[in-house]
Structures are given as structure tokens and as C-alpha cells.
Amino acid sequence: MVRGEIRKLFTQSEVYCLRVSSSIAIPWNELRERAQHATSTSYAPYSHVTVGACAVTTDGRIIEGANVENASYGLTLCAECSLVSDLIRQGGGRIAAVSIVAGDGEPIAPCGRCRQVLFEHGGNDLEIDAGDGVTPTRLGDLLPNAFGPEDVGLRRS
Ligand SMILES: [Zn+2]
Numbered sequence: 001m002v003r004g005e006i007r008k009l010f011t012q013s014e015v016y017c018l019r020v021s022s023s024i025a026i027p028w029n030e031l032r033e034r035a036q037h038a039t040s041t042s043y044a045p046y047s048h049v050t051v052g053a054c055a056v057t058t059d060g061r062i063i064e065g066a067n068v069e070n071a072s073y074g075l076t077l078c079a080e081c082s083l084v085s086d087l088i089r090q091g092g093g094r095i096a097a098v099s100i101v102a103g104d105g106e107p108i109a110p111c112g113r114c115r116q117v118l119f120e121h122g123g124n125d126l127e128i129d130a131g132d133g134v135t136p137t138r139l140g141d142l143l144p145n146a147f148g149p150e151d152v153g154l155r156r157s
Contacts, residue, residue: 024096026056026136028129031099032107034064035129038079039103042066046073051108053079055087055098055122063087063095080114084121095122097136099129107131115143123148 031054038052044067051067065083069076079100087093095118102108107129110118118126124140140146 026097032101032129035099035101036105038064038066043068050103051079053083053098053100055083055095058094058096061090078111078114080110080117084117087121095126097127119143119146
């Protein structure tokens, strides 16, 4: 498969190469408040750990998610998975910044799987709420040398 075909296959990968603009003001307080509110929509009958996520896209849209547990445990969806579903449901785009909080309102770090899920839709420069509203964490620092959509195309025989 030639590179052009790969780009058509992974239309998001063209956007994937773009740096997230750091010129947009991230509304951290709003993201955290909405993420905490999203915890009220979580489905967590097993762990009773409710998690909500709220993000702003590079074009200014707000997306939200909440965790959805499953009796099999392994099929549980984190709030970030639900958030990305909301992104796709809204027509796609790139995530600029995200706040992920537990039911107590305190920011929590994305799990390993969700770092990969977020990378696909935000890249290295996606900013993650670190709790102080001043010094967000870059996803690239949490998931260095990440495997991304371009790697799929480069390694396909
Ligand atoms: Zn997760």
C-alpha cells in the first residue's frame, strides 16, 4: 500500500502530524467542573469508583465521558474511552486538553490504555490536567515514543 492510500485510510493521521496550538486558552476550571459532573453519569456498580472526563478540542468544542464498567471487568470502559466516543460522535477532531477526575473532584492520571487512546486523538502535545490548573502534563511525557497511526502504515507489508 502506498503512502497516499495509507493517508486516505487514516484520514486522522494527516491531522495527527499537526501540533496542537498552545495559543488557545485552556478553561481548566470548566473542564474539571464538567468532568466532575460527568462522574454522575458513570456506571460503576462494581468498583464504585466513578470517573468523569471533559476535554476541549483544538476547534473549541467540549467533549465529555464517564466510565462504564462491565461484569467481566476486563471489558470496562474508562471515562477517556467514552470521551473519545463523544469526540467521534461529534464529527471527530483533535483534543487539545483534558481533565480526568474521580468522584471526589480530584484529577487522576489516565491508565496506560487510555494514554494510547488519547494519543490517537491528541498526540504528544495534548495537555492533561495535573490538578493545579497551572502546569498541565503533556501526554508525550506520560507516553514517550508512542505507537501511532503513522506507525501502522509504515510497518504494513
Ligand atoms: Zn483508562
